Amino acid sequence: MWKFIVRRTATALLVLVGVSILTYALMFFTPGDPATTILRKQMGGRTPSSMAVQQFRVQHGLNDPIPIQYANWVWDILHGNLRQSYYENTPVSAMIMNRVWPTLELAVAAMAVSLAISLPAGVFSAVHKGKMPDYLSQFAALLGVSMPNFWLGYLLIIVFSLELGVLPVSGVGSFERLILPAVTLGTGMAAIVTRLVRSSMLEVLDDEYIRTARAKGLRERIVVYKHALRNALIPVVTIVGLQFGYLLNGAVVVEIVFQRPGLGSLLINAIFARDYPVVQGLVLLIAAIFVLTNFAVDIVYRYIDPRISFEGASA
Amino acid sequence: MTNKNITRRSAVQIIGAGSLIGLAGCSSSSDSPNQSDPYGSSTSTTGGGDGATNGSKSATVALATDLTAGTWGVYGGVMPYYTNILEPLIWVSKDMKLEPWLATEWKATGETTWEFTLREDVTFHNGKPLTAEAVVFSFHQLLDEWSWAPGWLHVEKDGVKALDKTTVEFTTTDPFPTFPGTIAHNMVAIQHPDRDRKAGEVIGTGPFQVETVKKEQFVQTTAFEDYWNDPPKLSGLKFRVITDANTRALSLSAHETDVAYQPPRNKINSIRKASKTNVETQGSPSAGYLGINLYKSPTDDVKLRKALNYAVNQNAIVESILSGVGKPARGSIAPSIYWSAHDQLPEYGQNKSKAKSLVKSSNYDGEALKLLVSTDMTDGNLLAQAVAQQMEAVGVSIDIQVLEDAAFNDAERNGQGHLALSEKGTNSGAADYVIYESFHSEGDMNERLYGDEGTGLYNLGSKVDSLLKTGFQTGSKEKKKEVYREVQRMIAEKAVIVPLYYSEYVVAAFRDVNNLDLRPIPEMVRWDSLTHTN
Numbered sequence: 001m002w003k004f005i006v007r008r009t010a011t012a013l014l015v016l017v018g019v020s021i022l023t024y025a026l027m028f029f030t031p032g033d034p035a036t037t038i039l040r041k042q043m044g045g046r047t048p049s050s051m052a053v054q055q056f057r058v059q060h061g062l063n064d065p066i067p068i069q070y071a072n073w074v075w076d077i078l079h080g081n082l083r084q085s086y087y088e089n090t091p092v093s094a095m096i097m098n099r100v101w102p103t104l105e106l107a108v109a110a111m112a113v114s115l116a117i118s119l120p121a122g123v124f125s126a127v128h129k130g131k132m133p134d135y136l137s138q139f140a141a142l143l144g145v146s147m148p149n150f151w152l153g154y155l156l157i158i159v160f161s162l163e164l165g166v167l168p169v170s171g172v173g174s175f176e177r178l179i180l181p182a183v184t185l186g187t188g189m190a191a192i193v194t195r196l197v198r199s200s201m202l203e204v205l206d207d208e209y210i211r212t213a214r215a216k217g218l219r220e221r222i223v224v225y226k227h228a229l230r231n232a233l234i235p236v237v238t239i240v241g242l243q244f245g246y247l248l249n250g251a252v253v254v255e256i257v258f259q260r261p262g263l264g265s266l267l268i269n270a271i272f273a274r275d276y277p278v279v280q281g282l283v284l285l286i287a288a289i290f291v292l293t294n295f296a297v298d299i300v301y302r303y304i305d306p307r308i309s310f311e312g313a314s315a
Numbered sequence: 316m317t318n319k320n321i322t323r324r325s326a327v328q329i330i331g332a333g334s335l336i337g338l339a340g341c342s343s344s345s346d347s348p349n350q351s352d353p354y355g356s357s358t359s360t361t362g363g364g365d366g367a368t369n370g371s372k373s374a375t376v377a378l379a380t381d382l383t384a385g386t387w388g389v390y391g392g393v394m395p396y397y398t399n400i401l402e403p404l405i406w407v408s409k410d411m412k413l414e415p416w417l418a419t420e421w422k423a424t425g426e427t428t429w430e431f432t433l434r435e436d437v438t439f440h441n442g443k444p445l446t447a448e449a450v451v452f453s454f455h456q457l458l459d460e461w462s463w464a465p466g467w468l469h470v471e472k473d474g475v476k477a478l479d480k481t482t483v484e485f486t487t488t489d490p491f492p493t494f495p496g497t498i499a500h501n502m503v504a505i506q507h508p509d510r511d512r513k514a515g516e517v518i519g520t521g522p523f524q525v526e527t528v529k530k531e532q533f534v535q536t537t538a539f540e541d542y543w544n545d546p547p548k549l550s551g552l553k554f555r556v557i558t559d560a561n562t563r564a565l566s567l568s569a570h571e572t573d574v575a576y577q578p579p580r581n582k583i584n585s586i587r588k589a590s591k592t593n594v595e596t597q598g599s600p601s602a603g604y605l606g607i608n609l610y611k612s613p614t615d616d617v618k619l620r621k622a623l624n625y626a627v628n629q630n631a632i633v634e635s636i637l638s639g640v641g642k643p644a645r646g647s648i649a650p651s652i653y654w655s656a657h658d659q660l661p662e663y664g665q666n667k668s669k670a671k672s673l674v675k676s677s678n679y680d681g682e683a684l685k686l687l688v689s690t691d692m693t694d695g696n697l698l699a700q701a702v703a704q705q706m707e708a709v710g711v712s713i714d715i716q717v718l719e720d721a722a723f724n725d726a727e728r729n730g731q732g733h734l735a736l737s738e739k740g741t742n743s744g745a746a747d748y749v750i751y752e753s754f755h756s757e758g759d760m761n762e763r764l765y766g767d768e769g770t771g772l773y774n775l776g777s778k779v780d781s782l783l784k785t786g787f788q789t790g791s792k793e794k795k796k797e798v799y800r801e802v803q804r805m806i807a808e809k810a811v812i813v814p815l816y817y818s819e820y821v822v823a824a825f826r827d828v829n830n831l832d833l834r835p836i837p838e839m840v841r842w843d844s845l846t847h848t849n
Binding site (some may be wrong): 030031032033036037039040041042043044045046047048049050051052055056059087088089098154157158161162165168169170171172173256257258259261272273274 | 384385386388461462463466467502529530531532555556557558559561562565566568569571691718719720721722724725726742748752759762838
């Protein structure tokens with residue numbers, strides 16, 4: 001177990017270094033100068049003078065060679081300093097902290113919605129394979145996968161806010177305001193997970209030990225839910241873990257449609273504004289989230305299936 | 316059933332239950348003060364919305380702009396636009412004229428000196444009177460805050476002095492006749508020196524004062540009873556940011572907001588037709604046009620540039636793509652700017668046969684012209700496609716390149732395109748920079764490529780340069796009008812641009828909201844007279 005943790009930590013660090021170098025390089029090869037872009041944004045679309053641009057570049061060390069800039073940034077990170085946003089002039093760490101909560105709230109809620117739909121639907125579909133319920137659930141899943149998030153978001157707003165008047169259109173700060181975004185995000189994910197639960201369940205239901213269980217005369221419900229489901233969940237956990245990572249930073253569209261502050265929209269805006277410190281800080285955080293999620297998935301595996309040992313697991 | 320099993324199962328159960336509890340915790344712990352009001356509509360936290368003062372009501376305004384984003388620490392972290400919390404010395408009227416505001420008059424007392432007389436009966440939100448000291452303090456703050464501010468205002472810190480309690484003297488770094496127009500902008504707002512910047516305090520002189528600020532969500536204001544002008548009719552205004560245009564329109568239809576800025580163009584007609592909502596349009600001092608690269612083959616041929624002008628049908632573009640919001644343009648300067656030459660410029664009008672014959676007689680050899688467009692431009696892609704279609708109909712092929720904004724700005728200035736689609740205008744009372752930056756050799760658009768006569772991007776050369784310089788430096792309105800109009804005529808004659816439309820913007824509102832006082836510069840709207848009956 002300890003060996004496993006040490007090995008995973010080492011690879012995680014390598015991943016983070018690799019990701020940060022890659023992001024740094026990508027940003028500098030992208031056209032569009034941060035000094036001009038940020039100043040133009042501050043000046044309400046007017047163009048800054050070359051003197052102001054030069055001043056900005058000096059102030060933020062943008063004239064140094066790229067490796068030096070990177071090294072300085074790493075030095076700051078190691079000292080726990082994520083730097084200041086060019087555009088907001090506030091610490092990047094504070095900007096991230098402000099948005100972590102609403103993002104986490106949405107991710108957990110969407111995950112709950114998605115599992116509440118996909119687990120029963122997937123199992124039901126597998127148990128009634130080739131019959132009407134199976135076709136219905138597969139059709140619904142196909143619909144869910146194909147439906148763009150933003151479109152579903154608007155549709156839900158029109159139905160629940162305009163026609164029925166029961167839920168608010170947008171914003172954050174109360175449980176009611178969480179429902180529509182969570183459903184929008186959760187149903188898309190549910191579609192993916194439903195199909196996975198179904199196929200994984202079908203595979204398990206064909207196994208010999210299930211036949212043995214049935215031959216012992218166990219009730220079908222016990223066979224399905226006690227014996228089959230747990231094994232069927234192993235691949236599902238992987239996907240759910242990865243999806244959770246995406247939820248934490250891939251909810252941009254939903255954040256924009258429902259006007260929720262979040263890490264996804266923060267990153268998108270920072271990229272367009274060429275706000276390097278924010279982009280760097282966020283990418284580092286996102287990479288860390290993915291590494292940690294994978295780590296957590298491995299630990300959960302171990303709990304679901306005792307046959308999986310920590311010795312064989314790799315990053 | 317072993318113990319191990321129980322632990323494993325309970326572990327999974329605990330995780331599941333924990334996430335649900337966490338979720339419930341999330342939704343309650345992050346509740347805003349307005350949680351009791353799930354619709355977050357027109358309730359101010361002071362007077363319970365209805366009737367904080369004389370039985371008047373409050374209203375909620377949905378903006379596309381986040382007032383809490385950006386480098387606004389100097390104003391307590393709240394953008395000074397839209398809200399009427401902070402006020403500049405000079406406002407801009409409905410017809411783009413300078414309107415005496417916190418200053419009642421101003422005059423040039425020398426080549427580089429200006430004297431501003433302050434209004435005497437003005438009170439700050441903290442009850443203290445407006446003095447010349449507060450004006451000096453405010454200018455010093457922003458000159459310190461933004462490295463580009465001295466260059467933009469042509470004033471250094473030591474150039475701002477209080478002569479007495481109600482007189483402020485500005486000394487500009489060079490002769491700068493457009494100084495008053497340049498500071499007629501709410502970015503140059505006056506605040507009280509006692510305001511606690513760190514605590515995010517905003518102390519202005521406007522009809523509304525800050526109540527609560529919720530980052531990335533809203534700014535709640537209440538009426539300021541001691542306002543120097545007529546007190547506001549409403550008890551408060553809440554400014555919500557909703558960046559997505561469709562969601563803004565939907566929040567209005569659901570009556571979560573009373574006023575919504577810039578709904579999507581394709582929804583305007585349905586909002587207008589709906590029984591409960593209405594739209595108002597307002598011309599703004601900007602124009603959408605295609606800049607044509609004068610120094611890149613084949614658009615260096617004036618015949619081809621004229622052909623492109625004859626190919627385009629502005630009326631059709633305004634009616635279809637802009638849903639009728641905007642006016643067909645003849646030049647790059649909107650008629651609301653007093654020195655616009657709109658009424659003197661030829662109206663090309665679509666003339667396909669003339670365009671085709673001009674293309675034939677030009678040096679165009681069939682290569683695709685690159686048309687650059689930015690992702691930030693509303694409906695930019697659709698506009699580009701419409702224009703391209705019209706140009707292809709006369710035998711010129713177009714290759715549209717959609718770039719995100721920062722890349723677009725670079726590509727345009729580096730002359731990477733033959734045509735670049737953009738909307739340009741002024742956001743203050745002075746508009747000189749709009750024509751200077753685009754058409755002077757040393758202006759922002761051309762400086763990168765300009766080396767000597769016969770190089771650049773949209774600059775016609777030394778004659779235009781000297782006219783623009785004259786216009787920029789003259790204090791005489793008539794002279795300015797004369798030389799700037801001459802420049803606009805030359806731009807039309809040499810077909811430096813393909814004009815498309817003069818901009819208008821749209822604000823949608825509930826029918827019970829009356830007396831919207833929109834201004835050409837959207838950020839300089841006035842809310843004092845707004846009423847709300849239901």
